[in-house]
Each structure stands twice: as C-alpha cells, then as structure tokens.
Amino acid sequence: MTDAIWTGLINLVGNPHTMGLMLIAVMIGIIVGATPGIGGRLSIALAIPFVFGMDMTQGAVFLLTMHAVNGTSGQISSIMFGVPGDGDDAATTIDGYPMAKKGEAGRALGASITASGVGGIIGAGVFAVMIPLLEPVVLAFSPAEFFLLAILGITFIAFLAGKGQIFKGIIVGLFGMMLATVGMDPQTGTARYAGDYLFLWDGVSIVTCVLAVFAVPEMIALASRGGSISSLSPELARFSYRQLFQGVMDVPRHWFLVIRTSIIGAVIGMIPGLGGSAAAWMCYGHAVQSSKTPERFGKGAVEGVIAPETASNAKEGGSLLPTLFFGIPGSSGMAVMMGAFLILGIQPGPAMMTQNLDLVWTLIWALVVGNIIAVSFLLFVTRWVALLTFINGAVIVPFILVLVSVGAYANEGQWENLVILMIISFIGWGLMRYDWPRAPFVIGLVLGKIAEESLHKALGLWGTSFFTRPLSLVLIALIVATIGFALYNNLRGKNAMPVGAGS
Amino acid sequence: MNLLSKSALSFVALAASTGAAQAQDGAAFYNGKTVNYIVATAPGGGYDTYGRLVAEYMQKYLPGSTFVVRNMPGAGHLIGTNAIYAAKPDGLTLGTFNTGLVYNQIVGNEGIKFDLNKFSWVGKAAADPRVFMVAAQSPIKSWADLVASKEPLNFSTAGVGSASYVETVILTRTLKLPIRMQTGYNGSDDQLAMRRGEITGTIASRSSIDQFVKNGYGRMIAQIGGIEKDVPQLKTLVKAGSGQELLDLIESQSEIARLTAAAPGVPAPQLAALRDAYRKSMEDKDLQARAEKLGLPVEPAYGEEIAKMIATALKQTPETAALLKEAMEKPKK
Numbered sequence: 001m002t003d004a005i006w007t008g009l010i011n012l013v014g015n016p017h018t019m020g021l022m023l024i025a026v027m028i029g030i031i032v033g034a035t036p037g038i039g040g041r042l043s044i045a046l047a048i049p050f051v052f053g054m055d056m057t058q059g060a061v062f063l064l065t066m067h068a069v070n071g072t073s074g075q076i077s078s079i080m081f082g083v084p085g086d087g088d089d090a091a092t093t094i095d096g097y098p099m100a101k102k103g104e105a106g107r108a109l110g111a112s113i114t115a116s117g118v119g120g121i122i123g124a125g126v127f128a129v130m131i132p133l134l135e136p137v138v139l140a141f142s143p144a145e146f147f148l149l150a151i152l153g154i155t156f157i158a159f160l161a162g163k164g165q166i167f168k169g170i171i172v173g174l175f176g177m178m179l180a181t182v183g184m185d186p187q188t189g190t191a192r193y194a195g196d197y198l199f200l201w202d203g204v205s206i207v208t209c210v211l212a213v214f215a216v217p218e219m220i221a222l223a224s225r226g227g228s229i230s231s232l233s234p235e236l237a238r239f240s241y242r243q244l245f246q247g248v249m250d251v252p253r254h255w256f257l258v259i260r261t262s263i264i265g266a267v268i269g270m271i272p273g274l275g276g277s278a279a280a281w282m283c284y285g286h287a288v289q290s291s292k293t294p295e296r297f298g299k300g301a302v303e304g305v306i307a308p309e310t311a312s313n314a315k316e317g318g319s320l321l322p323t324l325f326f327g328i329p330g331s332s333g334m335a336v337m338m339g340a341f342l343i344l345g346i347q348p349g350p351a352m353m354t355q356n357l358d359l360v361w362t363l364i365w366a367l368v369v370g371n372i373i374a375v376s377f378l379l380f381v382t383r384w385v386a387l388l389t390f391i392n393g394a395v396i397v398p399f400i401l402v403l404v405s406v407g408a409y410a411n412e413g414q415w416e417n418l419v420i421l422m423i424i425s426f427i428g429w430g431l432m433r434y435d436w437p438r439a440p441f442v443i444g445l446v447l448g449k450i451a452e453e454s455l456h457k458a459l460g461l462w463g464t465s466f467f468t469r470p471l472s473l474v475l476i477a478l479i480v481a482t483i484g485f486a487l488y489n490n491l492r493g494k495n496a497m498p499v500g501a502g503s
Numbered sequence: 504m505n506l507l508s509k510s511a512l513s514f515v516a517l518a519a520s521t522g523a524a525q526a527q528d529g530a531a532f533y534n535g536k537t538v539n540y541i542v543a544t545a546p547g548g549g550y551d552t553y554g555r556l557v558a559e560y561m562q563k564y565l566p567g568s569t570f571v572v573r574n575m576p577g578a579g580h581l582i583g584t585n586a587i588y589a590a591k592p593d594g595l596t597l598g599t600f601n602t603g604l605v606y607n608q609i610v611g612n613e614g615i616k617f618d619l620n621k622f623s624w625v626g627k628a629a630a631d632p633r634v635f636m637v638a639a640q641s642p643i644k645s646w647a648d649l650v651a652s653k654e655p656l657n658f659s660t661a662g663v664g665s666a667s668y669v670e671t672v673i674l675t676r677t678l679k680l681p682i683r684m685q686t687g688y689n690g691s692d693d694q695l696a697m698r699r700g701e702i703t704g705t706i707a708s709r710s711s712i713d714q715f716v717k718n719g720y721g722r723m724i725a726q727i728g729g730i731e732k733d734v735p736q737l738k739t740l741v742k743a744g745s746g747q748e749l750l751d752l753i754e755s756q757s758e759i760a761r762l763t764a765a766a767p768g769v770p771a772p773q774l775a776a777l778r779d780a781y782r783k784s785m786e787d788k789d790l791q792a793r794a795e796k797l798g799l800p801v802e803p804a805y806g807e808e809i810a811k812m813i814a815t816a817l818k819q820t821p822e823t824a825a826l827l828k829e830a831m832e833k834p835k836k
Binding site: 185191336 | 719
C-alpha cells in the first residue's frame with residue numbers, strides 16, 4: 001500500500017508531460033468555473049475528444065484536475081458581484097457579497113480560495129482513508145435516509161433566517177419548496193403547474209432561480225444606490241495583499257470548522273444522489289448553527305465563506321469513490337467522467353483496488369496538487385480582480401447583468417429561462433427590499449425536490465416502516481434536536497431586538 | 504437475358520447513378536454551411552456520445568461543412584425532438600433522440616408535436632437489446648426462478664411514462680410476472696439500489712448495465728432482441744399468447760437505437776448527401792475503433808430502411824394500441 005502511495009506521486013510529479021497537462025487542465029477548469037451557468041460536466045464532455053491520444057494516467061489526471069478545480073474559481077463572481085455560478089456557490093454569496101460591500105473583497109477571496117484548496121486536499125485525504133470503508137458507508141444510505149437528510153437540511157432554515165425572523169424564514173423556505181414541485185410528478189407522471197410549457201416538465205431551473213434571487217436584486221440595489229460595490233474606497237478599506245493574506249490566515253484560524261465541513265462535504269459527495277449543492281448548504285447551515293455568534297452571518301461573517309467552499313471542493317474527492325470502485329457514477333458530472341475513463345482504458349469497478357492501485361493514488365495526488373496549483377494561481381491574480389469591486393457601479397452593472405442572462409440561458413440552453421429569471425428577480429428584489437431572508441428559498445428549492453423524490457421511493461419500498469430503520473432513527477433524533485434548539489434560541493431571544501439578518 | 508430483365512437492370516443502374524449524383528449535388532450544397540446537430544438530452548451519456556461521434560464524422564464526409572452539436576434536454580426528449588421536427592427542412596438541422604417516443608406516439612401522449620412517420624430519416628447507429636437483470640445477491644438465478652417467485656419482486660424503472668417504465672409495465676402485465684415496480688430511478692440510481700438490496704432487478708438496455716454485470720454485481724436472465732448468445736432470448740422462455748404483439752413491439756424497438764433524423768421534407772439531394780455521409784461515417788474504421796473504445800456497439804442501418812422500421816413499429820392494431828394505452832395508464836393507488 002505505501003509503495004503505491006509513493007509510486008502514485010512519482011507518476012504524477014516525476015513526469016513533466018503530465019504536469020504540463022495538469023497546468024492546462026487547471027487553467028481550463030478555472031475559466032469554466034468562473035463563468036456562471038456552465039457546469040463542469042459540459043467541460044468534460046467537450047474535452048473527451050482531446051483525451052483520445054493520451055495515455056491512461058495523463059488523460060485521467062487531465063480530466064480529474066479540470067473537474068476538481070472548477071469549484072475553486074466559482075466563488076469569485078459570487079463574492080465580488082453576488083453572482084453565484086451555480087447552486088453551491090450561492091451559499092458563498094450570502095456572506096461573501098456583504099464582505100465585498102464592506103470593502104473586504106480581498107479578505108473574502110483569500111479566505112474562500114484557501115478554504116477551497118484546503119477542502120479539496122482534506123477531501124483527497126478522506127478519499128484515501130475511506131477506501132476500505134466505502135462499501136458499508138455508501139450502501140447504508142437509501143432513499144429513506146436521503147429523505148431524512150433533506151429534511152435535516154431544511155430544518156437548518158431556522159438558523160439561517162436569523163433571530164426573530166424564523167417565521168419569515170419558514171415562509172420563504174416553503175415558497176422555495178413550492179417551486180420545487182413544478183414539473184413532472186415522480187409518482188404519477190403528470191406535469192404539475194407546467195401549463196403548455198414543456199420546459200417546465202423538468203422543474204424550475206435552480207441556477208436561474210439562484211441568479212434571480214441573489215444577483216439581480218443586488219445589481220438593482222447597486223444601480224439605484226450609485227457608487228461602487230464596496231462602500232469604502234480602496235484606501236479606506238486598506239486594500240492590499242495584506243487584506244488577501246488576512247483572508248488566507250482566516251482559514252487556519254477556523255481550523256476546526258474547516259476540518260468538520262471538509263469531512264461532511266466529502267462524505268456527502270461519496271453518497272450518490274444527494275448532489276453537490278446539498279453539501280455546500282448543509283455545511284453553511286452547520287457553520288451558523290455551531291457558531292457562538294450566529295447573528296453575524298448574512299452580514300459578512302468569514303466562516304460563512306469558508307464552510308461552503310471547503311465542502312464544495314471536498315466533495316469532489318468523495319464523489320470519485322463510488323465512480324472508481326463500484327463503476328457507478330455518483331453524479332451526472334461523474335457519469336461523463338466515467339465514460340471518459342472507459343475511453344482511456346480504465347475499467348472502473350472493484351478490480352481497481354487490485355489492478356490499478358498506482359493509478360488510484362496518482363488520482364488522489366492529482367486532487368491535492370491540482371488544488372495547490374489552482375489556489376496559488378488564484379491568490380496571485382485576485383489582487384487585481386478584487387479591485388473591480390471599487391469601480392463605479394454604473395460601469396459594472398450592465399456587464400454583470402449580461403453575465404447573469406448568459407448564465408441563466410447557457411445552463412439549459414432554453415430562452416424561456418430568461419422569462420423565469422425576470423419573474424423570480426422581482427420576488428428576489430422584494431425579499432431584499434423588505435429585509436426578508438433569501439437563503440431559505442434556495443434551500444427549499446434544492447432540498448425540496450430531493451425530499452419529495454426520495455419520500456416517494458421510500459414509501460414505495462417500505463411503506464411508513466422506513467422511519468424505524470436504525471439510521472433513520474438517528475437522523476430523526478438529529479432533526480428533532482435541531483428544531484428544539486432553534487425554538488429554544490428563538491423563544492429566548494424573543495424580547496431582544498429583532499436583528500435584521502439581511503439574507 | 505430477356506428484354507424485361509435487361510431494362511429492369513438498367514433501371515436499377517439508372518436509379519443508383521441518380522442517387523449518387525443527387526448525393527454529389529447535395530454534398531456541394533453543404534460546402535461552407537453550418538449544420539446544427541441537436542441532441543435531445545444533456546451532455547454526457549449515450550445519446551450525447553453517439554451524437555458527437557456522428558456529427559464529427561459526418562462533418563468529415565461533407566467537405567466544407569461545420570457541424571455544431573447542441574444539447575436540448577428536457578421533458579424526456581420531447582423538447583429536442585419537437586425542435587428537430589419543427590426546424591426548417593433545409594437539411595441544416597438534424598439530431599438524435601430516444602426511440603421510445605414510438606410508444607408515446609402510438610398512445611397519443613400530450614406534448615408531442617411531431618409525427619415519427621414523417622421525419623427525414625438519416626440512419627441509426629446501433630441496436631439496443633433489452634435484458635432482465637437481477638442483483639447478484641438475489642436468490643433469483645434464472646427466468647424460472649423469477650416466474651416462480653411467491654413474493655413480488657421490486658423492479659426499478661425511470662419516471663412514469665418513460666420508455667423503461669412503459670416496457671416494464673407491458674412485460675409485467677402481459678407475462679403476469681410477480682414484479683412490483685418502483686419508479687423514479689434515473690441514471691444509475693438503480694444500480695446502487697441493487698447493490699443496497701432494496702431493488703431486486705430491472706429491465707434495462709443491455710449497454711447500460713453491461714459494466715455492472717461485468718463487475719459481478721448482477722446477472723442477466725433473459726434478453727429481448729440482439730445477437731448475443733450468452734443470455735436466453737425471452738421468446739424461447741415464454742409461451743406465445745395474448746400480448747405477443749407487444750413483445751414484438753419491444754423487440755422491433757430494440758433494433759432501432761441512436762437514430763439520426765431531420766425535419767420532414769428535406770429536399771432529395773440534401774437528404775441523399777446526409778445519408779451518404781452517414782453511411783461513410785459508420786463504415787469509417789476510425790469511428791468504429793473509437794466506438795469500440797467507448798463500449799458503444801455499432802450496428803448501423805440507413806435512410807429508407809429506418810423509415811420502414813419506424814412505420815412497422817407505429818402500425819399497431821387498435822387492440823395493441825388499446826393494450827399499450829392500458830399499460831401506460833397512470834397507476835391508481
């Protein structure tokens with residue numbers, strides 16, 4: 001085993017050609033990740049023709065690195081402009097953008113980029129440690145557990161809404177869950193709330209909703225307020241490499257949180273069917289819930305940036321596990337990756353462990369090295385990128401709105417999503433204008449769908465007896481504890497001044 | 504040789520030469536043109552992979568053309584298929600979609616804005632036989648075990664109304680199998696569910712579960728269509744009886760997979776050029792080598808042949824259509 005670890009590393013860094021390809025892959029991954037609406041899945045699909053000539057190791061390293069660093073650059077636009085690239089970046093927006101508004105874009109970027117990198121590396125570590133435990137852990141989660149995990153995630157809304165806002169939070173969360181019911185009913189095959197519009201059969205596009213609820217209202221506010229995104233001038237904000245460095249150092253300062261959210265992210269990534277957005281949101285919820293000062297969240301708490309970013313990169317290591325060792329892809333991105341592995345002559349499946357262990361370790365190292373390269377590069381360039389937050393809004397708003405529209409369209413390639421974007425933007429703007437929390441909306445939308453689908457499956461398989469499965473009981477206990485804790489917190493704080501937790 | 508056969512022969516020769524001439528005229532049309540190739544699903548997956556492969560090689564055999572692959576996912580291939588059908592019939596828009604839409608058309612489901620009989624068929628790349636597969640740890644070892652099972656067995660399908668759902672309903676009802684359907688297993692959800700043991704088996708296209716079986720997680724107990732000899736054909740296992748037409752329908756369906764089609768009414772020269780380029784692509788050694796690497800079988804058929812196959816599949820007696828409709832009725836709880 002130890003032999004394989006070092007052979008794996010030497011295969012990677014000892015070969016200049018492989019390292020060169022990896023550098024290219026990191027650059028492509030960063031660019032694709034920074035563009036809203038274009039997922040990593042598409043970039044792998046497009047890269048497949050290029051891997052035909054490559055040998056097994058190089059091709060696999062190339063594709064994996066490209067995929068793994070995707071999440072690292074996604075947060076740049078979420079933090080600086082409040083434009084999340086996809087569902088998981090939206091969690092970063094909630095505290096990242098307020099930080100940019102306070103003139104701390106550099107710190108937020110430093111923290112989030114470092115957190116991504118560290119998360120990716122810890123995720124690779126979890127990958128390595130979990131190999132022997134893969135089978136029992138992954139197979140323990142069935143639709144019954146998916147349903148309860150989704151419900152657990154939804155109960156985090158109680159914390160995200162902030163004190164005194166719990167009912168507003170629940171209303172917004174229910175609205176999100178309501179939108180999640182648009183589309184084909186999984187049980188009867190009837191189109192719900194779709195009218196004559198076929199594009200609604202698959203439900204409302206999450207990326208479009210996220211852009212509408214976060215990005216557009218912020219741009220409207222910026223345009224009407226005037227000035228730049230940062231309320232402070234660069235001089236007053238003391239914008240410099242130092243601020244960036246301060247952000248980098250925020251990560252070790254919250255080391256315990258970083259480790260917890262990385263592990264949660266990696267484990268959620270391992271379990272096929274929950275999806276990446278769930279990892280980021282659950283870790284964000286966990287950060288708020290476990291904080292001694294939860295009222296700071298939503299207004300620019302650096303932990304709110306660190307938690308989702310560690311999770312979203314850590315999950316990449318996790319999601320590779322079932323793909324490699326079962327030959328069963330954990331996500332749609334991994335399904336494309338598996339197709340590419342077959343081209344390269346890699347046969348994913350249990351035989352990987354015995355026949356291709358060197359390659360497995362090379363891939364784990366590729367996750368580590370790829371993240372390090374991406375982080376160093378991004379930390380170097382963000383010094384200049386972050387300056388955009390000090391530019392006059394009048395110049396920047398039109399560009400961002402174009403970026404938002406392209407993102408909403410490109411994700412599914414359907415123009416109808418632009419109409420949805422406009423409609424939901426009104427709602428998003430209303431929520432912001434009247435100081436209602438917006439995060440519960442996305443949680444309701446993302447987890448509502450998972451909850452519904454897995455509830456149907458669980459009931460079909462076991463009837464109501466699924467609630468008494470051992471793991472189900474543990475999750476139910478967690479849900480009850482979360483709700484109890486939230487109620488206690490809210491009732492205790494009832495007489496205190498309600499704190500307007502922005503979003 | 505008498506006069507009649509001579510003239511018949513020369514007629515055939517003439518027809519062939521005009522066909523080739525048309526294809527040549529058509530090919531000239533494509534010089535400098537951009538062709539949209541619509542894939543009715545998201546990137547990744549079988550349709551996308553076949554689609555991109557076909558587009559790449561058709562571009563090679565239509566000199567001067569540029570093929571652009573566009574993914575138009577949604578509503579179980581309906582959005583993309585409607586778009587291909589509604590495109591301007593100039594031969595510059597073609598695409599690929601699920602053959603399972605044949606079922607939807609026979610029954611007349613909502614959302615269909617096309618007539619499969621009228622498409623300008625270019626070709627098909629593969630056959631996709633269906634198999635009954637059960638999880639390795641299940642006590643079901645053979646078809647006889649399945650039929651004899653006292654307990655209903657959990658079989659997974661994709662969403663209600665999908666081709667996998669329709670085929671499972673048809674087979675379960677006409678053969679009176681002890682199967683309880685669990686819907687909503689998309690992508691490879693079913694494979695993980697079989698590993699966990701909550702699902703006993705599934706009726707799937709052979710190519711989609713090939714890897715799973717090779718990894719030792721499942722076994723195939725019966726097959727519908729295809730040329731493989733390692734699994735007994737369902738036909739040899741069941742007595743012919745009522746509902747035979749439906750089994751035939753599934754079999755004919757499995758013969759036509761990974762289609763390429765264009766809107767109705769594409770001018771003859773362009774269509775001839777497209778078919779010609781498609782044929783050359785399928786016969787290309789490079790394409791075959793790459794497809795093999797991808798684990799994609801290539802069993803092509805072309806043009807008119809496809810149109811005939813589709814027409815046969817669609818031409819069902821009212822009784823069969825009624826049976827199918829009944830099978831596709833929404834489950835009542």
